[in-house]
Amino acid sequence: MIPASAQERFGVLLDQVDAAYQEMQLLSSDGVGNRFRVEMAERLETQERLNRGLMYRVFGEVADPPDESGMLPELPVRLSMRLRIPPREVKRRMKLAGNICGRRQLSGPPLSPLLPAVADAVRSGRIGDDHVTAITKVLKKLPSATSADDRTDVETSLVREAERSDADIVTVVGQRIDDLFNPDGHLDEADRAQQRGVRLGPQRSDGLSRISGVVDPETRCYIEACAAAVRPGRYLPDGSVAELPDLRSVAQRCHDGIKLGLKLGIASGEMGSHRGHPVTVIVRTTLADLNQAAHAVNDPNVSMPSPARTGGDTALPMRDVIRMASDAIHYLAVFDGHTERPLYLGRQTRIATTDQRMICYARDGGCTRPNCTAPGYHCEVHHDDEWGKGGRTDADALFFGCGPDHKLLTLGRMSATVRSGRLAWTDGLSPPRINRVHHPDELLRGDPDPPNIESR
Incomplete structure (x- = not known):
C-alpha cells in the first residue's frame, strides 16, 4: 500500500473508531444488566490495550521513522505539546517502543524486538501497561551475568502469568524469580552501579518533599557519619547545639544529619562552580x-x-x-x-556572567519555552539575538533555556522573540507564546497573553 493510500485508510478507520465511541457514549446502558456490563468492561479493556499497542508502534516509528532519514529533534517537544502529556511520558513511550517494536538496521531484514514475548502480548491486547511495567522491572533487576536463554525464559514466564493474572500477582511472581537468581542478594559492582539512585519527589502543598531511592555502600557510610553527628541534643533544627532533652525520632535526626552535611559541604566552597x-x-x-x-x-x-x-x-x-x-x-x-x-x-565575587544569570533566575525562573518546567539550575543562557550574529551580552537580551530547548533555537528548529521583556517561542505553526509555568501569579490576573502583544 502506497503512503498516500495508507494515510487515507488510516484516516477512515480512525473516523470509524471515533464514530463507534461517540455512538456508545450516547447509547443508554441502564437496562443491559450487570452480566453484560462485565462482558462490556472486558472488551473495552482489551480495546484499550490494543489501542496502547498501536500507540507504541506509532511512537516507535516517530523515534525511528522507517520512511525518513531520522527523527527531527523538535518532534518530542511538539508531540508533548500536541498530546498534552509530559515530556517524560513521551520519552517513556519511545523507550518502551524501542524494546517491543521491530528494530531496523542499515541493511538486511528488520530485527526482532528486544522483548519479543512482551511485544506479542502487547500487540494482541493480552496485557496492559501495568503488566509491562511489572515485567520490565523484574528483567531490569536480573544480574548482569544472567544468560540470554535465562532472560528469555524469565520473560516468557512472566508474560504467561500476566495473561492470566493482574500486575500485582506478576510482581509477586517476579520477586520469587529474583530470589532464584539472587538467593544471597550478592550483586557485583556493575549491578550496584546500575541500581543506585535517589529521587527527590515533587514539593507538597505543605512545603515538604518525599525522597526515595537506593544508595551504594560508600554513600551509606557518609549518611551514617552525618546521622551520628546529630546525636540527641546536638545540632537541633534551630541551629543550636545544646545538651537538652531531644524529642526527635531516629529518622528525624538522620534527616537533620543529611541536611547538616549538605549545608557544610556547600559552605566549604569546595564544590566548584555551576554555570559560572x-x-x-x-x-x-x-x-x-x-x-x-x-x-x-x-x-x-x-x-x-x-x-x-x-x-x-x-x-x-x-x-x-x-x-x-x-x-x-x-x-x-x-x-x-x-x-x-x-x-x-x-554575591561573593563580582563576575559579569554571574550577575546576568542572577537576573535570569529572578525574571525567568526556569526555561522560557512554553510548557517546560526545567528550573533555572538546569538552564543555559540564550542570546537574543544570537551571539554569533552580533547579539548583545546584556541582561535584557539574555534568557534561560534548558539544554535540549536551547539547542532547538540554536539549530533553528524553533524561534523566539522578545515580547514585553520576556522571551516568546514559536514552532512556526502557532503564534509566539510566553512560558507562564514559573510565574503562576501571572495566571491569576486573567488572560496573561492577549492576542496582540507588541515586541520590543
Whole structure:
C-alpha cells in the first residue's frame, strides 16, 4: 500500500473508531444488566490495550521513522505539546517502543524486538501497561551475568502469568524469580552501579518533599557519619547545639544529619562552580516581601508573605530565607515588586556572567519555552539575538533555556522573540507564546497573553 493510500485508510478507520465511541457514549446502558456490563468492561479493556499497542508502534516509528532519514529533534517537544502529556511520558513511550517494536538496521531484514514475548502480548491486547511495567522491572533487576536463554525464559514466564493474572500477582511472581537468581542478594559492582539512585519527589502543598531511592555502600557510610553527628541534643533544627532533652525520632535526626552535611559541604566552597558561579543556593524574591518578612519575624501581627523561589523552583518560606541568609552565603536576587527591576544582587565575587544569570533566575525562573518546567539550575543562557550574529551580552537580551530547548533555537528548529521583556517561542505553526509555568501569579490576573502583544 502506497503512503498516500495508507494515510487515507488510516484516516477512515480512525473516523470509524471515533464514530463507534461517540455512538456508545450516547447509547443508554441502564437496562443491559450487570452480566453484560462485565462482558462490556472486558472488551473495552482489551480495546484499550490494543489501542496502547498501536500507540507504541506509532511512537516507535516517530523515534525511528522507517520512511525518513531520522527523527527531527523538535518532534518530542511538539508531540508533548500536541498530546498534552509530559515530556517524560513521551520519552517513556519511545523507550518502551524501542524494546517491543521491530528494530531496523542499515541493511538486511528488520530485527526482532528486544522483548519479543512482551511485544506479542502487547500487540494482541493480552496485557496492559501495568503488566509491562511489572515485567520490565523484574528483567531490569536480573544480574548482569544472567544468560540470554535465562532472560528469555524469565520473560516468557512472566508474560504467561500476566495473561492470566493482574500486575500485582506478576510482581509477586517476579520477586520469587529474583530470589532464584539472587538467593544471597550478592550483586557485583556493575549491578550496584546500575541500581543506585535517589529521587527527590515533587514539593507538597505543605512545603515538604518525599525522597526515595537506593544508595551504594560508600554513600551509606557518609549518611551514617552525618546521622551520628546529630546525636540527641546536638545540632537541633534551630541551629543550636545544646545538651537538652531531644524529642526527635531516629529518622528525624538522620534527616537533620543529611541536611547538616549538605549545608557544610556547600559552605566549604569546595564544590566548584555551576554555570559560572560557585555552587550555592539561589533565592529570588521581592523587596516588599523581604521587608514584610523581616517585620513578621518579630511582630506576630504582621503576616508572613508568600514563599520565595529557589533556582530549582522550590518554594522556600520567607522565614527560612531569613534564617538561611544569616549564616550561609547565597545569591539573593531582590526585585522591586512593581517594576521587577533588579535592585540588589548579593554575591561573593563580582563576575559579569554571574550577575546576568542572577537576573535570569529572578525574571525567568526556569526555561522560557512554553510548557517546560526545567528550573533555572538546569538552564543555559540564550542570546537574543544570537551571539554569533552580533547579539548583545546584556541582561535584557539574555534568557534561560534548558539544554535540549536551547539547542532547538540554536539549530533553528524553533524561534523566539522578545515580547514585553520576556522571551516568546514559536514552532512556526502557532503564534509566539510566553512560558507562564514559573510565574503562576501571572495566571491569576486573567488572560496573561492577549492576542496582540507588541515586541520590543
